[in-house]
Amino acid sequence: MSEENQGRETEPSANSDAAMDVERSESDANDEAVNLGLEQQSLEVESSTDAESLDPTEVATPSVETSIDAEADSEALTRLATEVESLRLQVEERTGQCVRIAADFDNFRKRTEREKSELELRVKRDAIGELLPVIDSFELARTQLKPQTEQEVNIHKSYQGVYKQLVDCLKRIGVSPMRVEGQPFDPNFHDAIMRESTADHPEGTVIEELRRGYLLGDIVLRHAMVKVAAPLENTEPVSETSISEVSSEAS
Template sequence: MSNEPNKAQEPQIDEAVEAEVTTEAGGEEASLMDELTQANFRVEELEQALAAAEAKVDEQKDSVVRAAAEVDNIRRRAAIDVEKAHKFALEKFANELLPVIDNMERALAGTDAEAEETKAIYEGVELTLKSFTSAVEKFGLSQVNPQGEAFNPDHHQAIGMQPSAEHPANTVMMVMQKGYLLNDRLLRPAMVMVSQGGGSVDTQA
């Protein structure tokens, strides 16, 4: 009889322990779920931060590439500007020299090379002109003398047209004033008379 109460109490103790274990297990599971949820949030935050960092890096790469390209363009433009400055620095000076050359050529044209009284003057002017022309050619100045050539509007300026049986149409038949180039850039066009050709014009329909 004395052992019956102990037997009746044993199931109650087991149930309490089981309930406590279940509660602890449930608490641990809930805590684990919270930790997993927080870990997921943290992973998402890190992924977003990584994506933002990668986007920033890509943006900075593009900026660096654009900046490098701009620097190259500036250097290239600066080099071209310096080259042009060196190449055409004498343009104004050369323009001032052209009338001097023109006057010496006029002096030669107006002097008789065979006459004794003017022969020495002619030879002196001719020698001076050759030396002068040779000197300016070293700096890129070249003459445009298109006598007998086809008319070129890029280098020639026509002051008129005349019929000619000796020259084909659109041919320079006379050079009134020579032109000049400075390093292949037109400094002054040649003043020319252009041939209309010598063929007769058929006016009959």
């Protein structure tokens, strides 16, 4: 082929390539425009769909929810008030129980102390009561025994020293002897085993102590055995004149 023919064939191919490029760019532009239109249409459709989906009742939803919240708050307050009242009643009940327990314990403590004191007093009375006959023996020996020799006098002094020591011990723990002679008879302290008619003392007066009584504070450890004065009996003899006068009056 000649050079002219080759040049002619080359030019149409170049022109065809350029035309193809222009067509491609135009198609791309058209595609972009179509895509933009589709996106716009989809946005419009979505907005219209949202507008159509709105329900007039949904517009009033905030006020309904507000009323529901208010009712819930009122119910919660009522429930809390009920719980507070229940807790207050429980506290009052527990407080009352604590007060009763404290009172019961105080009564128990006082009763225990009283029983302890009574037990100590009873034990002390029993122990001292066993010693009183020993004191009686010492006192009897002191009144009846009359030492003659020096040795007897020494023995007498020795056991009288023991007697004095025992009496001092009893005095320290509150024991004291009764002084009953010349006192009116009192059955709370005295045990009358004899009566003697006498004009030297009023009737009912203790004239002799036969066995000494003892006190532990104000409590009687042992009653005193005593002899009590009685009034004189009328022992005047009746004369024959008075007897005849009585018989004549009777007839």
